[in-house]
Amino acid sequence: MTAPIVRFAPSPTGRIHIGNARTALFNYLFARRGGGRFVLRFDDTDLERSKEEYAASIEVDLAWLGVQPDLTVRQSQRFALYDAAAATLKAAGLLYPCYETADELDRRRKRQIGRGLPPVYDRAALSLTAEDRDRLEAEGRKPHWRFRLEHKTIAWTDLVRGPSHIDCASLSDPVLVREDGTYLYTLPSVVDDIDLRITHVIRGEDHVTNTAVQIQLFEALAGAGHAPVFGHHNLLTTVSGEGLSKRSGALSIGGLRDAGIEPLAVASLAVLTGSSDSVHPVASLDELQQTFDLSHVSRNAAKFDPAELDALSARTLHLLPFDLVRDRLVAHDVAGHKAEAFWLAVRGNLATFLDVVPWWRVVEGEIEPVIEDAELASAAATLLPEEPWDQTTWGAWTKAVREQSGRKGRGLFHPLRLALTGLESGPELAQLLPLIGRTRASDRLHGRVS
Ligand code: GLU
Numbered sequence: 001m002t003a004p005i006v007r008f009a010p011s012p013t014g015r016i017h018i019g020n021a022r023t024a025l026f027n028y029l030f031a032r033r034g035g036g037r038f039v040l041r042f043d044d045t046d047l048e049r050s051k052e053e054y055a056a057s058i059e060v061d062l063a064w065l066g067v068q069p070d071l072t073v074r075q076s077q078r079f080a081l082y083d084a085a086a087a088t089l090k091a092a093g094l095l096y097p098c099y100e101t102a103d104e105l106d107r108r109r110k111r112q113i114g115r116g117l118p119p120v121y122d123r124a125a126l127s128l129t130a131e132d133r134d135r136l137e138a139e140g141r142k143p144h145w146r147f148r149l150e151h152k153t154i155a156w157t158d159l160v161r162g163p164s165h166i167d168c169a170s171l172s173d174p175v176l177v178r179e180d181g182t183y184l185y186t187l188p189s190v191v192d193d194i195d196l197r198i199t200h201v202i203r204g205e206d207h208v209t210n211t212a213v214q215i216q217l218f219e220a221l222a223g224a225g226h227a228p229v230f231g232h233h234n235l236l237t238t239v240s241g242e243g244l245s246k247r248s249g250a251l252s253i254g255g256l257r258d259a260g261i262e263p264l265a266v267a268s269l270a271v272l273t274g275s276s277d278s279v280h281p282v283a284s285l286d287e288l289q290q291t292f293d294l295s296h297v298s299r300n301a302a303k304f305d306p307a308e309l310d311a312l313s314a315r316t317l318h319l320l321p322f323d324l325v326r327d328r329l330v331a332h333d334v335a336g337h338k339a340e341a342f343w344l345a346v347r348g349n350l351a352t353f354l355d356v357v358p359w360w361r362v363v364e365g366e367i368e369p370v371i372e373d374a375e376l377a378s379a380a381a382t383l384l385p386e387e388p389w390d391q392t393t394w395g396a397w398t399k400a401v402r403e404q405s406g407r408k409g410r411g412l413f414h415p416l417r418l419a420l421t422g423l424e425s426g427p428e429l430a431q432l433l434p435l436i437g438r439t440r441a442s443d444r445l446h447g448r449v450s
Helices: 018-033 052-065 079-091 102-114 130-138 186-195 205-222 253-258 263-272 285-291 308-319 322-331 339-349 353-364 374-383 393-405 410-421 429-445
Strands: 005-008 037-042 071-074 095-098 144-147 153-158 162-167 175-177 200-204 229-233 236-238 302-304
Touching: 005 018, 005 200, 018 037, 018 052, 018 200, 018 229, 018 236, 018 253, 018 263, 018 285, 037 052, 052 253, 052 263, 079 095, 079 144, 079 175, 079 186, 079 205, 095 175, 144 205, 153 205, 153 229, 162 205, 175 186, 186 205, 200 205, 205 229, 253 263, 263 285, 263 308, 308 339, 322 339, 322 353, 339 353, 339 429, 353 429, 374 393, 374 410, 374 429, 393 410, 393 429, 410 429
Parallel strands: 005 037, 037 071, 200 229, 236 302
Antiparallel strands: 095 144, 144 175, 153 162
């Protein structure tokens, strides 16, 4: 098989959400798995609703998820290609002008439904003569253009849904060009898929009916057998079955990022929900790619509980190796020779990445110690061994404190933890103590801010 070329094609009319991330990641992982390429295509032919700021935010969100496009294109810069394709279709008699107003079409549909007929466009415009058209245009009407479908069954083997087919006789000839000359999504998408040599179109199942129409367009513009392979995945919904929209702010990628959710938690949930693989924390997209397979995606709804994200995010942090977080730590001033040991000591206690900040203060900054048992604390201070310290220091030191003070269990450990960290609970002190160091430990045991 030749290396796949796929595309993720959002309209920049809002921020992307976790459901869009599912489509983006399916494409990205599919391309990476096959050693192929991933194209980011902005479907911005609707110049009024598309906004550059949304395109920019989508790029930021994808980068945050670890998705790096090999190529980015904007449909708004490719109108010449669509015009040429429309001209080809017109010349072949496959794109025909229609003059009905929205009201007329609506009334016609209602009549059809009233008679128990499917509300399919009756192709009345095909029987207009040149004089009819001139007259309508003289009245000030402008045509919209429909693609003349062949009334046949279109079949394809869907990467997710398996053998699929749609009888095009049950579809209205789709409008490709509006009265004002602007393009609906259908034609530009096919033109770009041909031009960019897209081999696989992986998208949500809300596009299944478009596929039959688009396969006919591929045949008309590129010749029979030139359509890409299609895969339509189930859509993410919340547990109550509610779909996501660009307006569901809380589940936007930007919203999740602001809430401190880890990108790999979003990726795992987005990719594995509604598949035969269980959602689990991963340390990299590579790891996700190993198990990822479109044929594991279920045909049932992909329901997820947004509340799961917090726990999944924490579990993701707990397994991230230092190398993968080094730069993020530096951004919070966690750097230097202690940084790696610090990360390994605290990661298991983090709910969000930002929790490193107070813990770094414990090992490298100033905290207010809490002295619960002054007698024990000062005895413990005198017993602090000389440095160098390592992870065995805690065990040896607390043994000595226990023997001298007679305290044990909670009565021994709780006051020491409060004095050394100022907090009730946290990472293992065997790991923290060498990072805190003798000077700070001694100061804190004496109740001094240090
Ligand atoms: N812009 C379309 C959408 O966001 C793209 C669909 C496709 O992948 O063909 O739904």
